[in-house]
Amino acid sequence: MYDPRLAWMLVAPVLLLLIFFLLLPIAVMLVYTFFTFVTAGVESATVTLANWHEFLTDGYYHGFLLKTLRVGGMTAIICGILGYFPAYFIWATTFKHKWLLLLLLIVPFWISFTIRTFSWIHILGEQGLINVTLLKLGLIQEPLQMLYTEGAVIMGLLHFLLPYMILNVYVSLESIDRTLISAARSMGCTSAQAFREVTLPLSLPGLAAGLMLCFVLAAGSYVTPQLLGSGRDALFGNLIYDTIMGQLNWPMGATLSIVLFMVLGCFAAVYTRYMSMSQIVKGLGG
């Protein structure tokens, strides 16, 4: 028998957790955006629209926002292109111990993300692996400027995000009924044509989900640009950090946080709505 009270009781713990640790903090942040900044570290509860006015009129912030979205988008797309092949390989291989290949994807997570990011300094830096090797070989006279560039930031983000993309694509590949491919082949498709007709379209939901995930994580990243980028390569997350920790301007920091939260949230919502992800899922008979 269906008892609505039981259902509420079952979701109550999660619901309380979400309310107290997610919704409430966001609500507090939202309230902070209307506080008045007095001086570093001091704000008053006088309601003002000054923070929002500043954000909406100052091109400095808009530049950061656009740049963040651009870097996030580029990272996601490169991730998609680079991630599809390993995912396809793991799916298609006849190697008996597939779990080992999947484990290899997860192994990097055993090392702290910060340390993994730091490791790039030893690879890309002036005294790093690449520069030293090229100098020793006499291919270059001056060390190349690779670290503290946007390229280094994207590289670091790729390193961090690729496993997410690969796993997402792999899962959607794994859900494809392989007899569909046999069916396509029996009706006259070569392997390549069967891939285009069946495998690729049916793996798109995974690719789309991976793109969204990578985009949001990249656009919201803070550690990677902090360690691998110069001041010019800072992203919106670094701007928030600087506003709150450097300038001690909490109302403005809260405003910027809410902006990033809303922008990425809107992206996710619009994306799922119009990239017809749900449509594809429906098509799969799910």
Added chain:
Amino acid sequence: MPDTAVSPVITSRSESTGTSQANAGTGYERPAVEFRNIDIAYGKFVAVRDFSLAIPRGSFVTLLGPSGCGKTTILRSIAGLVDISRGQISIGGRRVDDIPIYKRNIGLVFQSYALFPHKSVFDNVAFGLKYRNVPKPEITRRVGKALEMVRLPGSEKKLPSQLSGGQQQRIALARAIVFEPEVLLLDEPLSALDANMREEMRVEIKKIQKETGITAIFVTHDQEEALSMSDQIVVMNAGMMEQIGTPEEVYETPRTSFVADFLGKANLLAGSVTASDGQNATVALKAGQRVSVVSPRPLSTGTDITIVLRPQKVQVGAGIENRLSGRVISASYLGGNVIYEIDIGEQTVIRANSQLVGKMIPEGEAIEIGFDPAGCVLLDETGSRVS
């Protein structure tokens, strides 16, 4: 022996290449599909051993057997989905060993339907035509015709997920026949359907096969499906062919105890010959009784023998031949018929499916049964039919 493990038609051995179109109508045309001594192995496991078969054009042949008997493997080998390790397969007289799957021109219907979930019914059915460079208006016409044939006209725009299981399987059938393949392969196409739908689809598939005259190879573990649909049944066991014949042949005259048991749960009564002439033999059953049976040849006294007796051939009541008395251990009422399980002693249980006349005999009661001496088949000690 009318039903040995060789081709049911005389096949021409000429190795002429060229057109794969055999002239239909003549009795000596090339078989639609021919296997010559094929072996199929998965690593060390040999799934099919020394299998030879010629399938006449336009016939409906069923590969019947329990799971793991190699029937699906054989079907997949025609499609090119598994490689054969020995022998050769020809489709329409053309050797296909080295021809990749997409050039074999076969229609495949899977148990799981295998419709493309992201494509409309039209795109699904048109798929094979598209890869045969059929012009667009012609595709539209032929898809429409195929959908009419499976009684789902006007469903072009729907997605497979909007159809029921039976409808999906009919679309899969339309998709497999629309490009007029050389042979239609059906891999347990009815297994995923519920009982009512299964019977309807059985009739439908058979009807469409007759109408189009396509050669069909059907794989199933369901003896009822095999008996009701096939021109020829190939009974498989453990990678080998046990018997080939018309449904009537394999049912009425099973060649081995496996075939007898697999098709329709026959009673296998063990005994030994006590007397025999050219036509009849007297057999002492393990259970103690003596029965008389028609024997195709004289049997030496003392030979161990198994009598294969169909439940339908067991008669209930007095005044019949080969009288056996026993006790009913179970009685299932099926409307017009009753299925009795009867203990005739020494742990020998006979299944009888008889027309209900008068009252049903309840469990635990004594019962008299018997059978016509000509209504059974004899198997020798190796399990092969006495002939």
